[in-house]
Amino acid sequence: MVKKSSQADFLFPSNEILMKEEVVLNTYDDCTDYVEFDDTADYNIEKYRDDIQIEIINESKDGMTLEFDLTRVEAPIANALRRILIAEVPTMALEKIYLYQNTSVIQDEVLCHRLGLLPLKVDPRQFQFPLTKTIGINEQGVDCDEEPEGDPKRNLIFKINVTCTKNRNAIPTATDPKQLFHHSSVYSRAFEWVPIGEEQANELQGENKPRMVSPDILVAKLRPGQEIEASCHAVKGIGRDHAKFSPVATASYRLLPTIRLHAEISGEAAERLKSSFSEGVIAIEKKGAKKIAVVKDARKDTCSRNVFRHEDLAKVVQLGRNKQHFIFSVESTGALRSNDLVVEACKVMQLKCRSLRKQVEELLG
């Protein structure tokens, strides 16, 4: 049963997006992005800045996934943080592959591309960016004749040398390549880090020892007689240059959903209301003899708006999303923990502003 309240038109807060059946109202496209923009108030960055709040909601045990709430800012700032996380926080990745042997069926360039995408477990803050962005090529179209030594402050070298052989001890009836051959599959654990000089070897020890994030990534498949031998040089880079440098698997935000019930919904209607939302959003409570529906946890709502399919419920349920409440979710690829990434992203933003300011200063003379 749906008992309507007397209010015909429900008031709606200006800091929320209003979700109707087919449209979304009260979005940003008004005259200003700012919520409750006060024309007469002074511009006060200190107050604005100090109002910003961050609250950690969830962090996985290994620290690789993180959910936090960023509140009292607008989308341009939240989006800048997200964009920086994806494209401008540096990590290390394999950039130059010196192939000495590749007799596998996978082509050289395809193999090298695959290797580049392997996530490395190295703290990029211990390294510097390469001195030259792109290495030039000579008349023959070759960019180097010999493998360079590598700079201990800028490079990491991983070596791989795998040959597939027949397993003589295999049972005659075996058909599985894993039983028939040795090294029929090349996994990322086959890479071995070779320190450049003693200094690098001393610096990166124990926990800091460079390795692959996961040892179980399938790199290639081999058959007896086939071989892969390569020396791989990693450099520091940013996701803007190539996605392999991106430190996050995902970095995204969504707005906090709000659900308002403008009537007492009970009985069968309450059950329908509950079932039209995600699990845990609506709870049914006892009120005297009646069982009424209450909003338990709007955060869990997926904003499917399924509730608007019920005519009676659509009239009394108002769905919205808080424009100033960003639910961030950051998933690291493994080089740094997610919370470090967020701090790094802030620093990147800071450095960007500083370098731009310097240039503006120069223009001002």
Place this chain on the structure above:
Amino acid sequence: MPKKSKVSETQKEELMEEAEIAEIPVKNEEPEDVKEILEEDEDEDDSVPKKKKMEILDPVSFQQDPTNLTLILYEEDHTIGNSVKHLLTRMDDVEFCGYNVPHPLEDKILLRVQTKHGVNALQVLMKALEDLESMSGSGSLMTVHVGQCGNQLAQAFWKSMVEEHGINE
């Protein structure tokens, strides 16, 4: 969008003065098409990639009228464009501001700032960048603390991290 100026008289005078100082007399030379400034930050943190160029579109007309500025920012995108625009719209001296990405294959953005009479647009932009830096970072006065998370967003972040884990600061 019309905005009421709330700058007090003294502030206004200061701004006018600044604008006059910044106003460079127009030279009777051949007009340079673009004023290029290459950044060299030798003293900066070495981990920061050396890059970036910035130029004023039509510097001659900007010299004549420092309230109208179109700046080309190379190797920048929506990240800086949108957030700087966001702060600029809120500022009292700004009449109009916006940014655009001329072409997705060109790694640059155009940033347009128009200010109220007598206010140098570059100076307003400078303030916006300062504010953005202080929001995400420590601000110019606290550069010493870089690396110790002496900044707003990051600080707030750490604070809640610390609380979460019950660690004493």
